[in-house]
Amino acid sequence: MxxxxxxxxxxxxxxxxxxxxxxxxxxxxxxxxxxxxxxxxxxxxxxxxxxxxxxxxxxxxxxxxxxxxxxxxxxxxxxxxxxxxxxxxxxxxxxxxxxxxxxxxxxxxxxxxxxxxxxxxxxxxxxxxxxxxxxxxxxxxxxxxxxxTEPLAVALHAVNRGSLGSDDVPVVIGCGPIGLAVIAVLRMRGIGPIIAADFSPARRAMAATLGADIVVDPRETSPYDSWRSVAAVSDPARFGRQTVSFPGFGFRPSVVFECVGVPGVIQQILGGAAPCTKVVVAGLCMEQDTFYPTFGVLKEIDLVFSISYTLEEFGQAIGHLAAGELRxxxxxxxxxxxxxxxxxxxxxxxxxxxxxxxxxxxxx
Structure with missing residues (x-):
C-alpha cells in the first residue's frame, strides 16, 4: 500500500x-x-x-x-x-x-x-x-x-517566558502567525492594552481581529510612542521597575515580543523600548545579527529567547481551544x-x- x-x-x-x-x-x-x-x-x-x-x-x-x-x-x-x-x-x-x-x-x-x-x-x-x-x-x-494546537503552544510558551503581570502593557512586533497567536494568548489572559505593529495591512487587520487594541504601521507610527500613550500612569504603585538612570519613570511595565526574526529588529527594539522592558525573542532569525549592548545595559532591559514549548503547555493549548478560550x-x-x-x-x-x-x- x-x-x-x-x-x-x-x-x-x-x-x-x-x-x-x-x-x-x-x-x-x-x-x-x-x-x-x-x-x-x-x-x-x-x-x-x-x-x-x-x-x-x-x-x-x-x-x-x-x-x-x-x-x-x-x-x-x-x-x-x-x-x-x-x-x-x-x-x-x-x-x-x-x-x-x-x-x-x-x-x-x-x-x-x-x-x-x-x-x-x-x-x-x-x-x-x-x-x-x-x-x-x-x-x-x-x-x-x-x-x-502546536503553533498556539509556541505562543503560549513565549507569553509564559515573558512572565507578564496583570498590569503589564505588551507590544507585539511582527504579526505573522506566531505574533498573531501571541496576541490571541494575551487577549485570552486579559492582559492589555495590546499594541501590535506590522508593515502589512492584511496582517494589521488580522491583529485587530484577534484582539490587539492598538495596531500601527511602523513606517508611520512608532509602536513605542503608542505604548507610552496608554501606559502612562500617575499612581507610583503602578510604575514599572525603576532605575537610577530613569528615576520616576511614570509608566506601567512593558513586555515586547519580537516575532519577526530579521537582522536588525532586536536593535530597533532596544532603541525604542522603555527602560526595564522585558524583550521576548520568538522570531527565528536565520542570519547573524548585531546590536549595541549599551542600549540594553543603560536601560536595564531583560532579553530572553523562546522556542517550542513543554508537553504541559501543548496540552494546555488544546484545552484552551476546547474551552473556547482561544478564538x-x-x-x-x-x-x-x-x-x-x-x-x-x-x-x-x-x-x-x-x-x-x-x-x-x-x-x-
Missing part, C-alpha cells in the same frame, strides 16, 4: 508516492486530517543549509538530511487508523488526535516534520505517532482548528491539498495573501 506525500529535497518540493509506514512498538498509525504550514517549514526549504548549520552548531546534531527526502509538517490533527504492537489501544480507530511532534524512539526521539518517508510529518496521507503522546480532540473543536479561527485563510503545497509556499512569501494555510492531505 502506498500513500501520497510532499517531500523536500535539495531546496525543492515534490509530490511522490511512497509506502505507508508500518507502526513499530508503541506506535500508532494515523491518517493526517489537517496540517498547518509553519514558518520553519518555509525556512527549511529556502534556508535549509543555514538552518542545519545553526542547529548543528548549537546541538551537535542535524535536524534533517539536506540531501534526503524530508516530509515536513509538525502542526497536525490526525485520525487513529491502527494501534501498533505493544500499545494499550487507548485510542480506538477513528479517534481524532493531536500530538507534540515527536516519535518516541531509541536512542533518541524523532523530530516529526523533519524526518524521512519512514517517519513522515503531516505533508503526507499517513503518519506514525507515539501512543504515549496522543491527546484526543474534543468533539467541539473543528479539525482545522485542532491543527493550530483563532480567523488565522486560517486557505485550505489546500498536497498537490497545491509548492504554490502555497510561494503565496506565503506575500503577507497580503495568507496567514495560516491548512493542508488536508487526504482530500482528493
Amino acid at each position: 502506498t500513500m501520497s506525500a510532499v517531500v523536500m529535497r535539495k531546496g525543492g518540493l515534490e509530490l511522490i508516492e511512497t509506502p505507508i509506514p508500518r507502526p513499530g512498538p508503541g506506535d500508532v498509525l494515523v491518517k493526517t486530517l489537517a496540517n498547518g504550514i509553519c514558518g520553519s517549514d518555509l525556512h527549511a526549504v529556502t534556508h535549509g543549509a543555514e538552518l542545519v548549520d545553526g542547529f548543528r552548531a548549537v546541538t551537535g546534531a542535524d535536524p534533517f538530511d539536506l540531501n534526503g527526502q524530508v516530509v515536513l509538517g509538525h502542526e497536525f490533527c490526525a485520525e487513529v487508523v491502527e494501534n501498533g504492537p505493544g500499545t494499550r489501544g487507548t485510542h480506538a480507530p477513528g479517534t481524532r488526535v493531536v500530538s507534540a511532534p515527536f516519535l518516541l524512539r531509541e536512542p533518541q526521539p524523532v523530530l516529526l516534520g523533519f524526518g524521512g518517508v519512514d517517519t513522515p510529518g503531516g505533508y503526507a496521507d499517513y503518519m506514525l505517532l507515539s501512543e504515549d503522546l496522543l491527546i484526543p480532540v474534543p468533539d467541539e473543536v473543528p479539525t482545522d482548528t485542532a491543527a493550530l 483563532v479561527d480567523p488565522l486560517i485563510t486557505s485550505r489546500i491539498g498536497l498537490a497545491e503545497v509548492p504554490d502555497a509556499f510561494a503565496r506565503l512569501a506575500d503577507p497580503e495573501q495568507d496567514a495560516k494555510i491548512i493542508i488536508t492531505p487526504n482530500a482528493r
